Amino acid sequence: MNAFNVWTKAFGPLTMTQEELDNLGSQGIKRAAEVNAINDARRQDDGWRDELDELSRRFKGQPSVDAAESRLAELKSSVKRRVAELSDKIAKCSKALKDARLSRLEATHVEQRKKELEEQLGDFQRDAERQLAFAKGAADQAKQWEPSRGRWEELKKRAREVDAALAQV
Structure with missing residues (x-):
């Protein structure tokens, strides 16, 4: 078992195994992906007024x-x-x-x-x-x-x- 010394702001130096480090990394990656998906959806949704203006111009007077x-x-x-x-x-x-x-x-x-x-x-x-x-x-x-x-x-x-x-x- 390999042990690594990791420094944290809250607890100072900690000793962790490779599995524990990998687990922390995969949790961080999952959380980052979730945040990115939320932000992407929010950014995509920000243009709805522009889309409404464009469609309103298109459909104005169109039967x-x-x-x-x-x-x-x-x-x-x-x-x-x-x-x-x-x-x-x-x-x-x-x-x-x-x-x-x-x-x-x-x-x-x-x-x-x-x-x-x-x-x-x-x-x-x-x-x-x-x-x-x-x-x-x-x-x-x-x-x-x-x-x-x-x-x-x-x-x-x-x-x-x-x-x-x-x-x-």
Whole structure:
């Protein structure tokens, strides 16, 4: 059995075996690991206000998945109706041009109206494509960030509770 002389502040010199020294060292290592875990959790939790601010900026004005998808569906049906309406008017103009009773002047006016309607249809379709792409992007973004919405709600609740507790002090 090997014995070691160890100096302690409280008791002065002590004689200890290797097993006793190893046991003290492993207890110290375990305690240090516990303290490090507690401190790491505390440090990780310190950024919750920053996380709340970031998520609040992200979710401000962003619709839920259901709202974004319903907006996209409404926009699609609206576009479909308007395209059908303009196409119907163009078809009526084409049909009117086939009428033999039209004078040259009337035929010119109908032809002009048909060209205007075709231009309106083309412009509308380009604008609608842009609006649909934007609405689809908003729906995709809402789907992408939906998993974080629960964390955002949790942090908002926590902030309200902390603010209420601080208000009572």
